[in-house]
Amino acid sequence: MKRVVITGAGTINALGHNVPDTLAAMREGVCGIGPLSFRDVERLQIQIGGQVRGFDAEGRYNRQQISLYDRFTLFTLAAAREAIEQSGLTFSGELSARAGVVLGTAGGGVSTWDDNYRAVYEEGKNRVHPFVVPKLMNNAAASHVSMEWNLKGPSFTVSTACASSNHAMAQAFAMVRSGMSPAMITGGSESMLCFGGVKAWEGLRVMSRDACRPFSANRNGMVQGEGAGIFVFEEMEHARKRGAEILCEVIGFAMTSDASDIVMPSKAGAARAIAGALEDGRINRDEVGYINAHGTGTAANDKTECAAVADTFGPHADNLMISSTKSMHGHLIGGTGAVELLACIMALRDGVIAPTIGYEEPDPECALDVVPNTAREAKVSVALSNAFAFGGMNAVLALRKV
Amino acid sequence: MSIKDQVIAIIAEQAMLEPQDVTLESTPEDLGIDSMGLVESIFAIEEAFDISIPFNANDPGASDFDISSVATIIAGIERLKAEQG
Numbered sequence: 461m462k463r464v465v466i467t468g469a470g471t472i473n474a475l476g477h478n479v480p481d482t483l484a485a486m487r488e489g490v491c492g493i494g495p496l497s498f499r500d501v502e503r504l505q506i507q508i509g510g511q512v513r514g515f516d517a518e519g520r521y522n523r524q525q526i527s528l529y530d531r532f533t534l535f536t537l538a539a540a541r542e543a544i545e546q547s548g549l550t551f552s553g554e555l556s557a558r559a560g561v562v563l564g565t566a567g568g569g570v571s572t573w574d575d576n577y578r579a580v581y582e583e584g585k586n587r588v589h590p591f592v593v594p595k596l597m598n599n600a601a602a603s604h605v606s607m608e609w610n611l612k613g614p615s616f617t618v619s620t621a622c623a624s625s626n627h628a629m630a631q632a633f634a635m636v637r638s639g640m641s642p643a644m645i646t647g648g649s650e651s652m653l654c655f656g657g658v659k660a661w662e663g664l665r666v667m668s669r670d671a672c673r674p675f676s677a678n679r680n681g682m683v684q685g686e687g688a689g690i691f692v693f694e695e696m697e698h699a700r701k702r703g704a705e706i707l708c709e710v711i712g713f714a715m716t717s718d719a720s721d722i723v724m725p726s727k728a729g730a731a732r733a734i735a736g737a738l739e740d741g742r743i744n745r746d747e748v749g750y751i752n753a754h755g756t757g758t759a760a761n762d763k764t765e766c767a768a769v770a771d772t773f774g775p776h777a778d779n780l781m782i783s784s785t786k787s788m789h790g791h792l793i794g795g796t797g798a799v800e801l802l803a804c805i806m807a808l809r810d811g812v813i814a815p816t817i818g819y820e821e822p823d824p825e826c827a828l829d830v831v832p833n834t835a836r837e838a839k840v841s842v843a844l845s846n847a848f849a850f851g852g853m854n855a856v857l858a859l860r861k862v
Numbered sequence: 863m864s865i866k867d868q869v870i871a872i873i874a875e876q877a878m879l880e881p882q883d884v885t886l887e888s889t890p891e892d893l894g895i896d897s898m899g900l901v902e903s904i905f906a907i908e909e910a911f912d913i914s915i916p917f918n919a920n921d922p923g924a925s926d927f928d929i930s931s932v933a934t935i936i937a938g939i940e941r942l943k944a945e946q947g
Contacts, residue, residue: 524878527902587908590901 463696464636465862466707466805467549470542472535473687473789473799474510478542482799483806485788486814487835492789493672493683500655506667509653510685510790528591529604530569531651535688535795536601537608540645544609547692548704549643551610558641560613561605562632563690564624564648566794567657568617569596574656601649605690613641622754623849624648624794625689629801630713630855632693642698647798649688658684664723666758672791674755674784675762675830677821682756685790689798708808709860711842712741718852725761725848730768733854737844738772741858745776748858749840750807752800753830754848755784755816756791763825765846770828781838783816783831797847801857804843808861813838865943868910869936876903886933900929907935913942 471478474492475485485492496509517526517534529537540561551559572595579585594600599617606615614635618628625648632646652658661667661684668681699706714736718729738745754765762784770777785803792799803814812835819832845857863871867881874881877893884893890900897919904917915938916925927942928934 522878523875524899587905587914590898590905 462637462639464633464693464710465696465699466691466710467694467699467704468543468545468547468692469707469802469805470539470546471687471689471799471802472512472515472538473689473792474512474685475789477515477538479802482802486785486803486806487812489815489817489834490788491817492685496653496658498654504655504658504662506658506662506669508669508683509658510683511653512687527589528595530572530595530600532565532569532649533601533604535651535686536563536649536690537604539647539649539688539690540605540609543690543692544645547694548702549692555642556610556612558613559611559643559645560615560641561602561611561645562614562616562618562628562635563602563605563646564618564620564626564628564794564798565598565601565650566619566621566624567650567652568598569600570652570657571654572596574654577656605645609645611645619794620853620855621849621851622791622793622796623847623853623855626797626845626847626855626857627715627853629691629693629797629857630715633710633713633857636693636695643692643694645690646693647688647690648795650793650795651686652793653684653686668757671818672757672787673818673820674753674757674787674816675766675823675826676819677823679757679759679762682758682786683790685786685792685796687789687792687799688795689801691798691801706862707805709862710857711860712737712743712858713856714740715853715855718854720852723850725764726852727764727767727771729852729854730765730846730848731772733856734768734772734844734846737856737858743842743858745773746779747842748773748776748780748844749838750804750813750843751780751782752803752843752845753782753784754846755786757784757786761848763823765848766826766828777828781813781829781831781836783814785814787817797845797855801845804845804859807840807843808859811837811839813840865939866936869907869939870932872906872910873903873932876906884932886931888932889930907939911939911943913939913946915942
């Protein structure tokens with residue numbers, strides 16, 4: 461089995477248009493959530509979100525490219541450029557033939573669906589742009605990354621709702637670890653912040669109208685975000701030989717299915733995923749210093765997740781830190797695990813634990829150290845990143861400081 | 863703007879050229895317009911002139927709408943507009 465390291469990271473989200481700005485915002489406990497701005501927002505009951513602002517597609521791409529790229533693809537390409545440029549890899553010959561791209565998204569081109577349904581249903585038009593299908597398909601972002609960077613190995617898109625990018629990164633990790641590929645581009649993206657995207661979530665009645673306050677007793681729901689997180693997963697020797705900067709090592713993962721309910725999370729399913737990642741990475745429980753929680757800010761998730769962590773870690777649960785950065789960037793749905801992996805990298809590499817902001821009242825059902833409101837300096841050698849999706853599909857990744 | 867000037871403007875935008883570089887004799891290939899670019903040009907022409915062009919990308923030659931040059935495209939649009947009354 462090969463060892464796998466991360467040699468590049470890129471992002472765009474409500475906290476920043478790149479990794480340094482995003483990590484700086486996480487350290488400062490900045491809230492990227494604010495009033496939503498798009499067509500018909502006044503008809504929504506939920507009018508807040510972690511929207512990406514000031515993103516200029518015209519300055520980055522030509523007209524023909526823009527006609528082909530949904531917003532989730534634009535975000536993905538921006539984050540992929542940052543990650544791949546940081547890694548210093550160029551894909552040609554054998555490396556190009558074996559390197560691929562595995563990304564997560566829950567909805568794909570949601571605003572393309574939305575715009576074109578509006579055109580044909582509301583406006584009564586009988587003709588849509590020829591590129592509607594290649595723009596909205598869930599694999600569009602992965603395909604454009606493969607084309608821009610000459611990635612000709614195994615490439616596909618994973619869609620498991622809120623765990624999509626953790627499942628994608630787990631898959632990419634398994635592919636590099638097995639020796640199938642020397643390097644994989646992985647992560648995920650989402651852009652559901654349009655009228656139809658938010659209206660659909662409104663229907664579930666799990667959305668907060670004012671703030672995302674994970675683990676706080678007065679939490680009242682989740683807040684959507686948008687953006688992308690993309691990473692270069694590379695075989696360790698391959699990275700060392702070329703003198704690449706290593707951000708951290710990926711050491712384990714596990715995936716489980718609750719097989720119980722389409723929306724309610726299960727403590728057992730979450731606990732099995734966490735314990736499975738520890739076993740896969742041969743990690744002692746007391747080595748884990750930080751967990752980036754799924755931490756959606758809903759009543760159901762947060763207490764279930766805390767109970768799963770308490771069950772899995774026993775007494776050590778009181779020594780580790782667990783925070784939810786969704787309080788700052790919102791819930792990026794299929795892209796969320798990717799952006800949240802950045803908080804794990806910051807914990808391991810920089811020794812800074814991102815806080816759970818908006819924390820106001822302790823909840824006895826979430827009685828863990830949730831790093832309330834203020835970032836903390838701490839030495840961490842192993843970090844976990846949790847993602848627990850609707851449909852009961854869970855994926856947990858484990859990272860180690862290098 | 864005449865039909866001719868409008869068509870040339872649409873095709874020039876698609877080919878990322880200046881309108882003066884698009885002549886009546888130019889073919890889509892001459893202008894570097896690939897099959898997807900052609901489909902997008904047809905869409906833009908339909909939108910601009912409120913017409914429906916019988917064009918199937920699987921077999922562009924099968925329709926009586928002749929897309930072999932800028933001149934034949936303009937002639938085809940003029941005929942469709944005339945039929946519309």
